[in-house]
Amino acid sequence: MCDYCGCRELTPIGELSAEHEEITERAGALERRLAAGEDATAELVALQLALGPHLHKEERGLFAQLARHPEFAGYLERLGTDHASARAVLLRVTRADLESAPALLAGLRELETHIETEEFDFFPASRLILDDESWSEVAEAHLRANADHPHPATTG
């Protein structure tokens, strides 16, 4: 955990960033397996286990609070579309689909771009716009999300 950047403190954003690292690692492992032409089933499942709960947590926490700010409407629509696409492709891919790597690889590229947008644009903007009450709501939503869908990165 970085000690210098406020974004990496143990806040809801720190939690989401830790999950991004986990997801990025798992996506990389999956790609390496696919590139080597090896069985990537375990890596696919590991990515899906981390990604599903993460999308849910962002939507219930940060997205829900920012939806109260009309100026974020277009932005949230774009990020929401990314989430829908991740669900339609990455979370729906099964072992049998691993043969059709192009769609999966395109989905992984989209996910990479999405995470960069959140890390470098969306999270910093959130820090500027949300007040303490909203952050408490986000933290509460994270606790509920963690209870409903334990995430590998936050449950050890």
Ligand SMILES: [Fe+2]
């Ligand atoms: Fe997201």
Ligand SMILES: [Fe+2]
């Ligand atoms: Fe995210």
